[in-house]
Amino acid sequence: GGEPTTVGLEKLKQLGITTILSVDGLEPDRETAGKLGMKYVHIPMGYDGIEPSQLQDFATLMANYQGKLFVHCHHGKH
Secondary structure, three states: OEOOOHHHHHHHHHOOEEEEEEOOOOOOOHHHHHHOOOEEEEOOOEOOEOOHHHHHHHHHHHHHOOOEEEEEOOEOOO
């Protein structure tokens, strides 16, 4: 999806999301997510490709994660 607003974060919490993965270049709103009991993981990726370290971070998260995860970029289109 796209970057969630405060209202969006509240809705994600209602859906049972426990972790949000941002691949957007902008720093996510960790403070609001934290107040709602959710964790933010930030792996910023550009349109020019994915670095090996970013791919490893993503693969590690996916291999070890249990629960409901929401992934977003800036606009939710890429």
